């Protein structure tokens with residue numbers, strides 16, 4: 001892993017470290033790290049705030065209160081920053097309790113803002129086992145409510161319904177299925193440039209309330225989003241044995257990718273593409289299995305192959321120095337997760 005340069009927060013440097021690859025063992029050490037914020041939840045990058053479980057807020061109420069305080073403070077400072085027209089006051093990444101409550105307070109103060117969620121609002125809460133009751137005294141912490149977010153001890157679907165009603169009632173649009181991927185200080189024009197999976201936005205301040213669950217890595221190549229929306233590019237293989245008779249390209253070189261390729265090859269025509277010259281990450285059991293399947297003509301393996309872009313019905317690969325076009329029905333991109341600490345470090349937030 002390359003050392004991050006001293007001045008990490010410039011466009012150029014951000015551009016350079018965009019492709020930073022973080023190995024599994026490095027991820028383990030990052031999991032133990034925490035982002036550094038001051039008493040106003042501001043990071044070492046002025047105007048970039050963090051709230052909620054990403055900074056160890058123990059409960060929904062504490063996370064929500066932090067979101068409220070941050071939006072309040074941004075409203076108080078409004079107009080003081082070096083910004084030009086067309087720049088929003090605030091971009092909020094994550095529509096959990098912290099992000100949603102920030103959005104309510106931003107609306108109350110008539111701030112211009114957008115709120116994004118990589119999945120949908122309240123995704124973390126709804127992912128918990130059915131029947132889980134969210135307790136306002138969780139971990140024996142009880143903070144007085146600040147801001148508008150409704151929270152009483154309840155089941156997740158009730159919480160979610162209440163929040164949706166509040167969002168609609170306040171005329172707020174949550175950009176769901178749109179993840180924040182990059183945050184860059186715009187030194188020339190002031191404020192930030194925020195890249196999401198769908199576009200680029202400019203804002204005076206940014207609040208990341210992205211929780212601790214992380215996201216699956218994308219290839220970030222042309223045509224990927226469209227094919228993902230058409231359900232032809234997948235980032236998870238859930239062991240579905242009903243998939244059959246398809247031409248499938250599995251991309252990746254770890255255990256997840258090799259295991260998916262092995263399972264899918266039972267009923268499909270599978271090709272496995274890996275960017276390196278040889279596999280080093282899968283377990284010996286998985287390695288033996290794919291080699292055996294390759295020898296029997298059941299799996300095609302493309303080593304030293306990189307995806308350049310997806311065309312409508314073809315994928316463009318760079319294999320051993322040659323550009324090759326191939327056609328598949330579906331693609332499984334299984335190239336790992338980015339934990340939130342990776343993301344924060346990549347954008348230049350100080351961790352300790």
Ligand SMILES: Cc1cc2nc3c(=O)[nH]c(=O)nc-3n(C[C@H](O)[C@H](O)[C@H](O)COP(=O)(O)OP(=O)(O)OC[C@H]3O[C@@H](n4cnc5c(N)ncnc54)[C@H](O)[C@@H]3O)c2cc1C
Nearest residue numbers: 052053059060094096097098117118124134135138180211
């Ligand atoms: C097992 C368990 C039980 C719990 N029980 C309770 C309880 O009983 N009572 C209680 O008060 N608290 C409880 N909590 C804590 C509570 O879930 C958290 O405090 C709360 O969810 C934190 O809210 P948040 O907004 O910080 O993050 P989250 O709720 O995790 O929301 C973050 C949101 O950000 C989105 N996101 C992530 N990355 C991106 C990105 N790059 N771009 C855009 N969006 C992104 C996610 O999809 C998610 O919707 C529990 C937690 C756990 C793990």
